[in-house]
Amino acid sequence: xxxxxxxxxxxxxxxxxxxxxxxxxxxxxxxxxxxxxxxxxxxxxxxxxxxxxxxxxxxxxxxxxxxxxxxxxxxxxxxxxxxxxxxxxxxxxxxxxxxxxxxxxxxxxxxxxxxxxxxxxxxxxxxxxxxxxxxxxxxxxxxxxxxx
Numbered sequence: 001x002x003x004x005x006x007x008x009x010x011x012x013x014x015x016x017x018x019x020x021x022x023x024x025x026x027x028x029x030x031x032x033x034x035x036x037x038x039x040x041x042x043x044x045x046x047x048x049x050x051x052x053x054x055x056x057x058x059x060x061x062x063x064x065x066x067x068x069x070x071x072x073x074x075x076x077x078x079x080x081x082x083x084x085x086x087x088x089x090x091x092x093x094x095x096x097x098x099x100x101x102x103x104x105x106x107x108x109x110x111x112x113x114x115x116x117x118x119x120x121x122x123x124x125x126x127x128x129x130x131x132x133x134x135x136x137x138x139x140x141x142x143x144x145x146x147x148x
Contacts, residue, residue: 003063003142004028004044006115007088011040011067014087020080031070037133038076040084041068045139049146058145064120068137077125077134088117088140115144 005028012023017040025031025039045064067084071077123137 002044002047003061003065003117003140003144004042006142006144007042007065007067007117007140010091011042011084011087014083014090016083017080017087020076020083035070038069038071038080040080041070042066043068058147061144061146063142065140065142066123066137067140068135071134072132074125074127074134077136081136081138084138085119088119091115091117115142117142 008026008028011017011021011026017026021038021040025035026042027035027040028042030043031039031041043066045066047061047063050060050062069077069080069084071080118141120139120141122139125134125136127134
């Protein structure tokens with residue numbers, strides 16, 4: 001399990017996001033050509049595993065994950081960005097963990113725990129003129145303890 005899979009799953013399971021972007025159009029990696037708009041691509045930028053000298057049952061992992069939004073209009077791109085940000089910041093609130101969705105335990109089991117997701121750098125808003133696609137990116141710092 002990694003930060004990309006965690007964010008893909010979180011976004012697919014968040015109604016505020018899937019109200020704007022259908023779940024099949026929220027993907028890890030580069031989007032295939034001809035993916036219908038609106039869509040979200042989630043990729044890993046970097047990852048650091050902290051392995052202390054005294055080996056314990058878990059290792060701290062810090063991963064930088066980029067969420068790229070591709071939309072039909074600038075307004076939709078910004079609306080999707082706000083929905084993603086709300087979904088990601090919800091993971092920080094205690095009430096999220098008090099009612100952990102069934103998918104979390106099923107997918108992550110005991111392998112990934114103590115998850116923190118913080119915003120990092122936001123990229124520029126831009127447009128691919130030839131394809132008429134409005135794009136924007138946001139990086140997140142995903143930190144968690146992973147079983148060895």
